[in-house]
Amino acid sequence: MQNQKILILNFGGQYDQLIARRVRECNVYCEVKPYTMTLQEIKDFNPIGIIFTGGPDSVYKENSYHPAEGIFELNIPILGICYSCQLLAHHLGGKVVAAGEDNAREYGKTITFYDNTCLLFEDLPEEGVSWMSHGDYMEKVPKGFKLTAHSEKCPNVAICDEDRMFYGVQFHPEVNHTANGKKMIRNFLYKVCNAVGDWTMEGYMHRCVEEIRQKVGTGQVLLALSGGVDSSVCAALFAEAIGKQLTCVFVDHGLLRKKEGDEVEAAFRRWDIHLIRVDAKERFLNRLAGVTEPEQKRKIIGEEFIRVFEEEGKKIGQTDFLAQGTIYPDVIESGKENAETIKSHHNVGGLPDFVDFKEIIEPLRLLFKDEVRELGKQLKLPKYMVMRQPFPGPGLAIRIIGEVTEEKLEILREADAIFRDEIEKADLENSMNQYFAALTNMKTVGVMGDGRTYDWAIALRSVTTEDFMTADWTRIPYEVLDRVSSRIVNEVPHVNRVLYDITSKPPSTVEFE
Template identity: 75%
Template sequence: MSHQTVIVLDFGGQYNQLIARRVRECGVYCEVKPYTTPLEELKAMNPIGIIFTGGPNSVYEKNAPHVDPAIFTWGVPVLGICYGCQLMAHTLGGQVTAAQDDSAREYGKTVTYYDPSCRLFQNLPSCGVSWMSHGDYMAKVPEGFALVAHSDACPNVAIADEARGFYGVQYHPEVNHTENGIRMIRNFLYEVCGAAGDWSMGDYLRNAVTAIRERVGDGKVLLALSGGVDSSVCAALLAEAIGKQLTCVFVDHGLMRKDEGDEVEAAFAKWDLNFIRVDAETRFLLKLAGVSEPEHKRKIIGEEFIRVFEEEAKKIGRVDFLAQGTIYPDVIESGAGDAAVIKSHHNVGGLPDYVDFKEIIEPLRLLFKDEVRQLGRELGLPEYLVMRQPFPGPGLAIRVIGDLTKEKLDTLREADAIYRQEIAAAGEDQNINQYFAVLTNTRSVGVMGDGRTYDYTLALRAVTTSDFMTADWARIPYEVLDKISTRIVNEVSGINRIVYDITSKPPATIEWE
């Protein structure tokens, strides 16, 4: 696929993926590469611009990450963010030191003043709030650079050498806290790098279908379909490209939400592919009987899923490709090098040994989650599947606290369905990033009609978040919570008390187990 490309060079910054997402939101394709990537490899990508990310180090430290200085004689525009700004200054003859007093250190929202004659701030307000996070200070700016932004505490919040297309900002334009930050990134892309804006999901779909057909030829592809967003979009894209050459194995372990298994199967009825739905509920529940420890549940479910998939794959025989729904954050986080490694992902880097196949195919490995959702819409997947909320791999097994029974799972399914229905009916689904019910193992006394009850307590959880690393509990209106509670207690047997979780992350996690 041929697109103009911007390289995001990662120095271990916490916002590296967010920077890349912002670039793509502006209609420009980009890739995240570790700072250790050889210059010749970067040149081979023929980028129109390079962005240095932030990072936790100080540029003057002995083992701090650096780049080949030749990157600045290449003729490609560079935008340095936070550590990237200081690295640029340090490499080009400036001086970066630790701030000598608290006034030179800046963290959080800071009123900043911009020079609108600079191309980075063109057609933007001359004053706004920026998100700072730096304890070092540019004591000397490199020759050829002008000061183009300042704050009350810092005279060199942003520097620019417009003749060479070099820009450095000590704040983070990629985060929502920085006013007009995305427009600054857009200015760098279009006003400095000359971007054409040739990155769209429609183009990606057409190119991806062609590339898959060329690679697969007349071969056979096997995909384990979980029903999640990534695997579903992966399946739809492959189905669009190769139809009957694709076999999807959907392991229905009986741990999904109400009607989800049927919804997943219905979503793929429009494509002529081999769809195998394995009813394994009884098998999974037998394995999980009497197990209450959440990690033990996870291990059993993971191992049993592999066994079921293996059995189905053996019935099919040899396939040429094993498909996976790997997406770009998985690839970045599983990268090599001290800056790029965050965590390992089970579907990156190691090939499973229980299926007889020649190659692995990952048609979504260049896409972020929001782009995967866009691609799903382009493919015509229903909105309920495209916008499916994050759902744990073990499913409802870890939303039933304690041991599992089919009765408990069915009770939770019904209560959770009512919760989701009422949240959507109130329009609150547009304001909440994740919401679900948890069947606790706490029972309490209640009164229903003229009789005494001794039933389970159901907990409702709802959070707002931008990255799921931190989250705040959602302020659902009382009248909505009241309707949800009334319906669940009256319509779902076995529940006589509803509680609402008002704990943020941290200290809590989003899931209960």
Template identity: 70%
Template sequence: MKHELVLVLDFGGQYNQLIARRVRECGVYCEVKPYTTPLSELKAMNPIGIIFTGGPNSVYLNTSPQVDPEIFTWGIPILGICYGCQLMAHSLGGLVTPAQEDTAREYGKTTTYYDTSCKLFAGLPAEGISWMSHGDYMAKVPQGFALVGHTEMCPNAAIADESRGFYGVQYHPEVNHTEHGVAMIRNFLYEACHAKGDWTMGDYCKSAIAAVREKVGDGKVLLALSGGVDSSVAAALLAEAVGKQLTCVFVDHGLMRLNEGDEVEAAFSKWDINFVRVDAETRFLLKLAGESDPETKRKIIGEEFIRVFEEESKKIGAVDFLAQGTIYPDVIESGAGDAETIKSHHNVGGLPDFVDFKDIIEPLRMLFKDEVRQLGRELGLPEYLVSRQPFPGPGLAIRIIGDITKEKADTLRLADFIFREEIAKAGEDKNLNQYFAVLTNTRSVGVMGDGRTYDYTLALRAVTTADFMTADWARIPYDVLDKISVRIVNEVPGINRIVYDITSKPPATIEWE
């Protein structure tokens, strides 16, 4: 099934993936493309609308990202957000300048007034809080544009040329801080772009199954199964599509959480699929020995996973396709083209140059995490599996800072288990989206009994998030943190200090490496 498409052109802003998520929440499919994507490629995708994202640059500088003005001749509605708004103004004959001291420059929550006769604000209150983050100012808006939003400091917080379907806002409607921001995006989609809203998980499920069947034919598929949400949903979809042509290989690389390998095997042994567990702890730890760089760790793990799968495929005989539970944030964060790599995911940026398979199948590649969970429910997966918190493919390798040894992995395994156990006992697991322990490479002096210790510092990390593209650090009660700290220091040899990470995403990522 061919879905209506809205393109999100990425100019380097921190909320760009959140914009895409908001569009999909409104029932419209969208994809994020770098601003450098050739116009011919964008036009061939036949979008019903385009959104220009924010970005850290100033449009009037020669080095800043620009857009070919031809895009404004396509007759397609365009919404510019923050930098995207200023880029639209700059490209169409307006004037953007640095904001003067104490005027027009705005950051944070700002009372904003809207012209509700504009399609962007139809049916919404005429006043609300918006999230501003701009140091430049539209000194002159292009001909044909009307001022449809203002603040006390900025007369042109929102502009529109409704005859051409062009809209620009200086604030960020995609963030939760902006009141009715999602409704504004929905108005752009349905009032300006005339979207029908044909993006549903039920339709995606059917089309994804059909696409896999068509691609695989009578071939054999090998799925890299970790037991996490993504690979479990991929397994269910592939099983529905090709049945016994699928073999699921669970590689126990010795970097799983406590008892997790046995739990994964028990869960999938009940399924009517070919399931293979490979004990590969020794070979992975040997490959990782002495390596402390996180990107190199990921790439080592990515390559070794592939080599294990290649070996298993030869045992099965004539496997054509390697399948993975790659999801959209993995693809985006691993970087593509001019996009900056935040971190290479072992199943995307960590793949070796040569892979001994006919092709790779990634049926979840264009889905966000919450969409993957929705798909899992469509496929009939049990809720305990669908709601499970994420665990990275490289496992504890990227939760051990510095070099990796079996002793460190065993230490972290036990500390992480105690953390998760106490969180569950306190009922806090229902309030958290992801929580785990990190064994840092920092050692510090401590006192236990009457003796001096010089042991490792353990960091605890817990976040709340709707989509894993942004996240807020979780406010775990102090008495719960106290129990966790006391237990870990007393029960886990080699740890004498506990710290709690109170950094949100951005500026941090959820994982430490």
């Protein structure tokens, strides 16, 4: 049975993923598509509602983004956000102009007043903070629309034509800064679009397992298991669906965290699958010997991983399908049509060439990370795997500044394990999105016992973030940092100093390299 669907048309806005996540959190399925989608493609998608995202342009400019002609005649509810609120006005008989400094231009948190007779704001407070980011102004509201929200500066903060089910808001309800923003989106979904809330990970798991069985038939599937959340959940899904027809190749490159390789292997022994653990520690360290440049490390590790995978694939013989743990942000960030490429993801396009595959199967391709974690819980993966911290493909190699050696890896593993242990003991792991230890390339003078030391400095890093595009450093309580520091310098040989990174992204990145 098909889920109800919301179509999100992207007009170049920076919050398209966030809008999609908010819709999914309301148990309604949605997909982000480019604004260039044709009218027939929109009809074929068969959405119960459409959300237009924000965008950086002005609707009245010659080359600005506009939707397919005829979209407003489809009798489908539409919610326009920021740029797209003005898009509604521009296309339906209103007028949009540049706002003056003291006339309706607004940025940041803004006190906003709502008309609760509008379905979008029904059962919500009449006053609240909204997040504004607009330099244009609806000078004339289209015929048939009424004003449903205003601020001190701007009388036209929100508009609606409830007969045609068109709604527009100048602010961003999808961001946390907007009070009750998620409830506004929920109102649009349930009170305007008549959503029934049929999107759940339990339902998705059952459908996906059946679809994999039908697609694979009696064929064989090969999957590269990194031990990360995405590949682990993908492997568990295939294991549930086809058992012995799945071969997982777990390349242990020696750059994993403490006990991680054993934990990955143990987690998958509950399924009757062919799991190959390749001990490639020595060959990776040999390739990395003397290498200090971060990008070179990444390329060496990526290439060597493929070489090991190729070798194991040849031993297995002919395989029909390749499975990958590609998730939705990978697809969106890798760029498509009008969307700008944020970063290229290795698993979005490009396959190893050691065997001819009938098809690549990516069952997580349309899921966000939080949905992948929930799917992992449904598949009964252990909590330490489902909720594990994001971990880069090159592993600890890019958390060691400078050359990677076995001695440095052991130091970092122990320090990182202590940091994670103390965070969990303090019950803080759910208050931060990524935390880890890194080994700097700096030695400092210290005093331990009655003697002078000259040993390594460990840096701790923790961030909170919505989407990892921006991130703020975590305010970890001093007493927790004190315990971490004390344990590391006392329990980890050759470390005499612990630093805490208090830099946000930007200007820094989450990882050190």
